[in-house]
Amino acid sequence: MSAERIYRLLLRVYPPAFRAAYEREMVLVFRDQCRDGDVRTLGFWVRVFWDVVRSAPALRAETTRTVEVIMKLAAILTVLLGALGILGAMNEWGAASQHAGAYLLAIVLGVAASLLLVGAGVAILRQKNQAARLAVALSLVCFVAARLLFPWMSIFLQLIGFVVPVGLLIALYWPRKSSRLGAA
Amino acid sequence: MSRSPQKQPTPESFLPVPPATFHILLALADGDLHGYAIMQDVAQRSEGAVRLGPGTLYGALKRLLEARLVDESGERADPERADERRRYYRLTPLGLAVARAEARRLDAIVRTARRKKLIGARPA
Numbered sequence: 001m002s003a004e005r006i007y008r009l010l011l012r013v014y015p016p017a018f019r020a021a022y023e024r025e026m027v028l029v030f031r032d033q034c035r036d037g038d039v040r041t042l043g044f045w046v047r048v049f050w051d052v053v054r055s056a057p058a059l060r061a062e063t064t065r066t067v068e069v070i071m072k073l074a075a076i077l078t079v080l081l082g083a084l085g086i087l088g089a090m091n092e093w094g095a096a097s098q099h100a101g102a103y104l105l106a107i108v109l110g111v112a113a114s115l116l117l118v119g120a121g122v123a124i125l126r127q128k129n130q131a132a133r134l135a136v137a138l139s140l141v142c143f144v145a146a147r148l149l150f151p152w153m154s155i156f157l158q159l160i161g162f163v164v165p166v167g168l169l170i171a172l173y174w175p176r177k178s179s180r181l182g183a184a
Numbered sequence: 185m186s187r188s189p190q191k192q193p194t195p196e197s198f199l200p201v202p203p204a205t206f207h208i209l210l211a212l213a214d215g216d217l218h219g220y221a222i223m224q225d226v227a228q229r230s231e232g233a234v235r236l237g238p239g240t241l242y243g244a245l246k247r248l249l250e251a252r253l254v255d256e257s258g259e260r261a262d263p264e265r266a267d268e269r270r271r272y273y274r275l276t277p278l279g280l281a282v283a284r285a286e287a288r289r290l291d292a293i294v295r296t297a298r299r300k301k302l303i304g305a306r307p308a
Contacts, residue, residue, distance in 0.1 A: 014239070018242075018243075018246065021246070022242040022245075022246065025219050025238075025242060025270070025271055026219075026238040026239070026242055028219070028220070028267075028268060028270060029219045029220045029223065029238040029241070030238055031267075032220040032265070033220075033238075047235065047237060048237065050237070051236075051237025051238065051239045051240055052237075052239050054237075054239065054240060055237070055239030055240045055243045056239060058243065059239075059243050059246075180197065180198050180251065181198060181201055181202055181205045181244070181247050181248065181251060181253075182202060182205070182243070182244065182247050
């Protein structure tokens, strides 16, 4: 098998759109490298493979925009969980026989936390990350206060109230890219 | 209905420029080049320390084209290599401004390192 044929096989690792735009040019450059270097040496092929391993995954990630898709799904889930939290709090209110002060405040705080979660989800969908961070942090504060006032809260509600905001805060503060021009 | 004008990115918004990408901008600062000529220029200027492969080179060129720091200046055959026509690339005014801004940024770092005697001073 010729060196060029092996290289053409390696190029299949790259995203189809990238290949359509640059395959011909890359093969021309590879031909130049073969002409000016020694294609029979191990070092030559190590450099070729290393170049593919280094560049192809980043180009694939840019094409699929994995992070954006995950963040959109997380935002939709947040809106749904927030709405579920509001319904849960309203249900709690209806089921309660008497509305004592601390209990009432816990429900109000729970509704506020859920509303803030809904707001955070909408903000993420609209790519307003600063507003989303603020809403998530406030939701967490409201929820912690509600939990302190009402320690018998269900495990499910605690999961929504703690795990979702903490996970979202980590995702929203996670550094995305060091440069607009990629990592090359 | 009139559309609002697209906001022009500032050169500083592209900083820091990744090292391989900065080498490509430096190569294109001398004029239009095709892919292999860029690779050769980078290898020569860095005395072999930086060797761009085709994947790294065209991945970076794709991003530079999308960011409008570089554009294509047509296809023609390389006079030194009588073979197929090659795509040539050139710096845009924004690309030149980004290269200058990155050079200034690196210069400031080097000056700090020199002031702290990390470089430029003779070892004891």
